Amino acid sequence: MHTFKENSASGSAVVKTLQASSQAVIRLVISDKNWLETSAVDQLKKTAELPGMRCVVGMPDLHPGKGQPIGAAFITHGHIYPHLVGSDIGCGMGLWKLNVSKRQVKLDKWEKRLVDLDDPWKEGDRDKWLMDAGVVTKDNALKSENLKLGTIGGGNHFAEIQQVNEIFDPVVLSGLGLDKHAVVFLAHSGSRGLGQKILRRYVDVHGGQSLISKADVNGAHSNGQRVISQYLQQQDYAIRWAVANRDLIAERFCQRLRVKKSALLDVSHNSVTALDRASLEALGLKHTDTERYWIHRKGASPTDQGLVMIPGSRGSLSYLVRPRISDIQSLAAGGFSLAHGAGRKWKRSECRGRLQGRYRVRDLEVTEMGSRVICQQRDLLYQEAPQAYKNISTVIDDLIQAGMMDVIASFKPIITYKTRRK
Numbered sequence: 001m002h003t004f005k006e007n008s009a010s011g012s013a014v015v016k017t018l019q020a021s022s023q024a025v026i027r028l029v030i031s032d033k034n035w036l037e038t039s040a041v042d043q044l045k046k047t048a049e050l051p052g053m054r055c056v057v058g059m060p061d062l063h064p065g066k067g068q069p070i071g072a073a074f075i076t077h078g079h080i081y082p083h084l085v086g087s088d089i090g091c092g093m094g095l096w097k098l099n100v101s102k103r104q105v106k107l108d109k110w111e112k113r114l115v116d117l118d119d120p121w122k123e124g125d126r127d128k129w130l131m132d133a134g135v136v137t138k139d140n141a142l143k144s145e146n147l148k149l150g151t152i153g154g155g156n157h158f159a160e161i162q163q164v165n166e167i168f169d170p171v172v173l174s175g176l177g178l179d180k181h182a183v184v185f186l187a188h189s190g191s192r193g194l195g196q197k198i199l200r201r202y203v204d205v206h207g208g209q210s211l212i213s214k215a216d217v218n219g220a221h222s223n224g225q226r227v228i229s230q231y232l233q234q235q236d237y238a239i240r241w242a243v244a245n246r247d248l249i250a251e252r253f254c255q256r257l258r259v260k261k262s263a264l265l266d267v268s269h270n271s272v273t274a275l276d277r278a279s280l281e282a283l284g285l286k287h288t289d290t291e292r293y294w295i296h297r298k299g300a301s302p303t304d305q306g307l308v309m310i311p312g313s314r315g316s317l318s319y320l321v322r323p324r325i326s327d328i329q330s331l332a333a334g335g336f337s338l339a340h341g342a343g344r345k346w347k348r349s350e351c352r353g354r355l356q357g358r359y360r361v362r363d364l365e366v367t368e369m370g371s372r373v374i375c376q377q378r379d380l381l382y383q384e385a386p387q388a389y390k391n392i393s394t395v396i397d398d399l400i401q402a403g404m405m406d407v408i409a410s411f412k413p414i415i416t417y418k419t420r421r422k
């Protein structure tokens with residue numbers, strides 16, 4: 001049985017404030033025992049220098065990204081930075097309960113049934129699926145991505161069948177209809193090419209500069225506001241598209257496995273949203289009528305949308321957690337966000353070189369936990385090996401120590417699906 005330490009009174013051993021910027025507070029929710037790369041902190045500090053930045057917080061899964069770090073929240077006043085949200089707008093974790101128990105999972109049979117999941121969805125009507133989910137747009141250029149609806153995509157994206165490993169809060173867990181025999185389906189995917197298309201529209205015009213909501217130099221408010229509301233509308237579409245995508249992924253898997261599903265949660269970790277007044281007060285920021293405060297999350301889960309699933313890797317545990325909304329000061333110190341995973345430790349480009357002397361492809365297709373991995377791309381199999389990720393239990397420990405959340409249960413993988421395409 002895993003025991004987590006009680007959180008320290010102020011979370012101070014974990015929550016560290018760095019003094020590197022005059023305009024913005026820079027904070028890390030990362031203990032000394034966690035893995036942390038200096039380049040990720042440097043990237044965090046660099047974002048703190050952006051105009052309008054007020055607070056940047058690195059989560060325990062912080063790691064370097066392409067120019068800006070992943071696993072972080074960025075709070076601005078009057079400015080929106082599309083590149084901080086990145087290209088996979090709406091990427092997130094969806095979780096479903098399956099109507100089978102652990103004993104009913106027949107590994108060989110289930111593995112064989114998971115076929116034809118990389119190709120476009122042909123069994124149904126994509127437009128209708130989106131319409132039924134309320135995902136509509138008049139922007140025809142965005143509709144060209146609909147062909148990818150129901151597919152997982154590459155990179156870190158995955159679909160995973162998991163079983164309950166350990167229960168920490170039986171009351172909350174049983175409220176979800178789950179017990180120690182339960183089996184769940186976790187989908188990690190985003191808006192496929194859609195977010196990239198939207199980001200390009202803004203980066204091509206504004207580069208790395210912000211969309212500004214405050215009055216222009218000549219006093220006119222309209223242009224910046226108009227651009228912001230366009231971006232937000234498109235972002236909202238991509239987020240809802242990604243939710244519908246994860247739901248269709250779950251549907252396709254369940255059809256293959258001949259099981260039924262019921263939705264438990266769906267939380268996006270790449271987005272920008274306005275901060276409400278209570279959050280501003282807790283952050284010590286002053287509300288103004290003219291300009292809004294915005295929270296950008298890049299690989300960070302929000303704390304105001306209920307339960308969150310934080311996965312580790314295909315070879316480690318995932319944690320179902322509940323943000324501690326009774327402790328608004330701790331949540332504020334953590335930028336009203338949680339880690340969205342374990343976070344990468346090794347660069348993709350170095351994984352194969354580090355591992356192939358020790359592990360053959362066959363070794364990587366079954367994890368140390370005994371779970372199966374379906375991934376017919378050799379490079380990807382190495383790039384996504386459990387060794388490439390930080391230790392998830394340290395990440396979880398850090399967030400508990402910071403007083404930001406409680407663990408409901410841990411889950412262990414049964415089958416991880418990446419791709420059957422060579």
Ligand SMILES: Nc1nc2c(ncn2[C@@H]2O[C@H](COP(=O)(O)O)[C@@H](O)[C@H]2O)c(=O)[nH]1
Binds near residue numbers: 061269317318340341
């Ligand atoms: N349970 C699994 N977790 C995984 C797997 N591959 C990656 N991961 C975790 O998910 C996050 C996602 O990060 P993102 O930046 O791509 O959104 C990552 O940090 C890992 O901790 C997997 O196959 N199974």
Ligand SMILES: [Mn+2]
Binds near residue numbers: 091092269
């Ligand atoms: Mn993601």
